[in-house]
Amino acid sequence: MFYEIKEDRVSLRIKAQPNASKSEFCELYGEDAIKIRIKAPAVEGAANKELVKFLSKSFKVPKSDIIFKTGQNSKIKIIEFPLTEKFSIWIEKNGYR
Secondary structure, eight states, rough: OOEEETTTTEEEEEEOOOOSOOOOOESTTTSSOOOEOHHHHOSTTTTHHHHHHHHOOOOOOOOOGOOOEEOOTTEEEEEEOOOOOOHHHHHHHTTTT
16 A cells, blocks of 8 residues: 555655656556656756645645655655545545545
């Protein structure tokens, strides 16, 4: 599974694809990651900043609460943030439960 919920925190395993026409969720990448297209290029942390902004908006989480656990300089990343109702609804709606 590409996400794990522990003690009201979510760990999300992401396959980031920079330089997309827009930031958006895509299909699952294998069984243990979700692919997210990022509008910004992978230059000087721009894609990571855009990814944080995208996740913050998508799940109603303050940007400062989104933490890179691994992969800050890699296309495969594990990101952690507080569990929100918006995330739970997204999981339910997309059939990832």
